[in-house]
Amino acid sequence: MHIGNLRTALYCYLYARRHKGIFILRIEDTDQERFVPGATEIIYQTLQECGMTHEEGPDTGGKYGPYVQSQRKDIYLRYAKRLVQLGGAYYCFCSKERLETLAEEQSGANGEKTYKKYDKHCLHLPKEEIKRRLAAGEPYVIRQNIPLSGTSSYTDLVFGEISVDFSDIEDNILIKSDGLPTYNFANVVDDHLMKISHVFRGSEYLSSTPKYNLIYDTFKWERPQYIHLPLIMRDAQHKLSKRHGDANFDDFIKKGYLPEAIVNYIALLGWSPGDNREKLSFAELIAAFDIAGISKSGSIFDEPKLRWLNAQYLKELSPEEFNRRAIPFYEQSKVKNKYDYAKLSALLQSRAEILSDIPDAVDFLEEFGDFDNALYLNQKQKVDAAVAKAALTALIPAVEAISDWSLTTIHDSVSAFAETSGFKKGQLLWSARIAVTGRASTPGGAFEMFDLLGKPETLRRLKYSLERL
Numbered sequence: 001m002h003i004g005n006l007r008t009a010l011y012c013y014l015y016a017r018r019h020k021g022i023f024i025l026r027i028e029d030t031d032q033e034r035f036v037p038g039a040t041e042i043i044y045q046t047l048q049e050c051g052m053t054h055e056e057g058p059d060t061g062g063k064y065g066p067y068v069q070s071q072r073k074d075i076y077l078r079y080a081k082r083l084v085q086l087g088g089a090y091y092c093f094c095s096k097e098r099l100e101t102l103a104e105e106q107s108g109a110n111g112e113k114t115y116k117k118y119d120k121h122c123l124h125l126p127k128e129e130i131k132r133r134l135a136a137g138e139p140y141v142i143r144q145n146i147p148l149s150g151t152s153s154y155t156d157l158v159f160g161e162i163s164v165d166f167s168d169i170e171d172n173i174l175i176k177s178d179g180l181p182t183y184n185f186a187n188v189v190d191d192h193l194m195k196i197s198h199v200f201r202g203s204e205y206l207s208s209t210p211k212y213n214l215i216y217d218t219f220k221w222e223r224p225q226y227i228h229l230p231l232i233m234r235d236a237q238h239k240l241s242k243r244h245g246d247a248n249f250d251d252f253i254k255k256g257y258l259p260e261a262i263v264n265y266i267a268l269l270g271w272s273p274g275d276n277r278e279k280l281s282f283a284e285l286i287a288a289f290d291i292a293g294i295s296k297s298g299s300i301f302d303e304p305k306l307r308w309l310n311a312q313y314l315k316e317l318s319p320e321e322f323n324r325r326a327i328p329f330y331e332q333s334k335v336k337n338k339y340d341y342a343k344l345s346a347l348l349q350s351r352a353e354i355l356s357d358i359p360d361a362v363d364f365l366e367e368f369g370d371f372d373n374a375l376y377l378n379q380k381q382k383v384d385a386a387v388a389k390a391a392l393t394a395l396i397p398a399v400e401a402i403s404d405w406s407l408t409t410i411h412d413s414v415s416a417f418a419e420t421s422g423f424k425k426g427q428l429l430w431s432a433r434i435a436v437t438g439r440a441s442t443p444g445g446a447f448e449m450f451d452l453l454g455k456p457e458t459l460r461r462l463k464y465s466l467e468r469l
């Protein structure tokens, strides 16, 4: 599910919860050409992972089902025929060839494609002819009859007063030749029949809303409230698009973000609680959500900020829960099945920003070799390669002498040794940590690293690194 779609669902959900409304899941699957197998399952799974439960939907049922548009075909056709009787739509028998010719005629003098507008040819067919052609089983579509002139206005709860000239709108197809409705028609009929009060959707629909309103008005149905949402941008110029492969909820889960952090972050993409809060629980989001806080301008998807937020959520997990969520990432790392994951998790929980940082943070346990001796340089501890060489030379016998290898004994023995060694404790620990990991940053200090590696491996690495010095 695209992050933009998830945000739309989230705002619907938050608004419904805040106002004790009902959150409905409807599957809009009438565009057979765009049908993607498995997409419906992704919708269910994503909503579930994000904690957005629907009261009505294909799986839960409800008073206004069926909730899958392809199962409502007859309903749309019935309403479309009524709309024809009311003058709001008409049958169109135009062939593909005629429509193509029409598009060519309307092309600019230099051959550039200009706005393709249907010429209302079939609106003027005699009633008898329509009857005859329908009876003969001729293929047809049903088109919306948009007035040739005039203006339509409505008030969007985010963007305010929106006016569109009818002359800018085409007689869109409402029912296709396969008998299925287009979004243009199905969403209006369903929103009315399912008693939808608030329509949240992307701002790309701002200018098509007047044609939906025209259908409501012709049927004398009450229009819903409209809440169009600002775009989500990759940067100042570009929309967050599927093409980049990192705009879907799943992409972020794979990268090791927690669903609760994603929900929190996307709630803030285009909406603000009106204060400086950035970390809000689901309950806090529901309590604070207000349409007045939705912005008109596009918001930029800021992944570093999501990372920061995710780190906060990781720290709050219980150690068991952190470890449970981290396991798939240990399984992708070089330590797979070789280390006690819970022990690693205890070190990583306060450091990891996203779970996919884990393999890189632990791989040194299994992957150790050549590294740059410049890593020993530490001005604060007054360590350089020469000091490190002397420190390691002194430390190795003390480490060899530790008999009962545990975090406590390592700590006590090395600390005691430091007292009489002539080195500062910090110099010993810094040199030792670099020597056994070959890394500037590690998930813990020298004691923790010794403990993880075990005595034989610790000594092997200390000696190897000393040799290199």
Ligand code: ZN
Pocket: 091, 092, 093, 094, 121, 122, 123
């Ligand atoms: Zn026609």
